[in-house]
Amino acid sequence: METRSATESGLIARILEGKKELFHELIRPYERMVYLTVFSIVKNETEAEDGAQETVINAYRHLASFRGDAKFSTWLTTIAINEGRKRLRKTKGAGEQSIEEQVEGHEGDYTPAPLTDWREIPLEALERKELRETLRVAVAELPDIYRQVFTLRDLEELNIEETAEALGITTGAVKVRLHRARMMLQKRLVSFLKTTAPTRKGFFGRAL
Amino acid sequence: MKLDCKHVWEHISEYIDNSVDAKLREDIERHLEHCEICSAILDSTRNILVLTADDRTFELPVGYSKRLHERLKEEIEKSKQEPPVGGPK
Secondary structure, X not given: OHHHHHHHHHHHHHHHOOOOOHHHHHHHHHHHHHHHHXXXXXXXXXXXXXXXXXXXXXXXXOHHHOOOOOOHHHHHHHHHHHHHHHHHHHHHOOXXXXXXXXXOOOOOOOOOOOOOHHHHOOHHHHHOHHHHHHHHHHHHOOOHHHHHHXXXXXXXXXXXXXXXXXXXXXXXXXXXXXXXHHHHHHHHHHHHHXXXXXXXXXXXXXXX | OOOOHHHHHHOHHHHHOOOOOHHHHHHXXXXXXXXXXXXXXXXXXXXXXXXXXXXXXXXXXXXXXXXHHXXXXXXXXXXXXXXXXXXXX
């Protein structure tokens, strides 16, 4: 990680000195992250791709304003989030509750699905295409505030602090939302696996 | 302290992230040793995270990278006619 950030600051310095083409190299490790971040907000492939391009162009144009005290990845993620939110406002129009205003309530059931069959699910099950598809759909269907935290944390592997900083929320909120997101996904995927895994009775002799 | 299942579920996410304190970690592990249900929940949640991090799960549109760099190339060419990147306006 240290090596990457050292290489990165070197690259950034050279770009700012005029070696502009090096920006291609700087951005390459983050292309995927940028796309997925925008996608987690706009939930539409075309919009996400346009937004990702816009994010990268914006980052290029404003590179001089990047301060070395933040990580480049966090800075870039913030630009991607803003771009995604801007697009969402445009497509949804005024009157929609903005993402920033959504807060997690105390209602709702965020307990996992108890199931004993899991241990019998072979590792190969994770290789199944349908399972990946189901996970994609389940993530897309998470409420916005949960999906965004989940995407930054578990998909892009930002840490708790970076996720909080990028989304402009507290680390406490990150933890709560992440926990709920994971539990909601667990619940969704357990039922999927249960119907496709070899039939075996659960602990309680019936579907749980 | 002896934990009940519900208590373990509340901390499962932090447990996975290794952000529970040593005492709680120990209590959770002791509980997991004899509780199949919680062990299964832990395994399943971990599996979901493994699956999430798998690049094949969340794929990018075909040609995304190529189009991105083409657009960037145009922008870089354009900016060469201008003062240094992000320089004074």
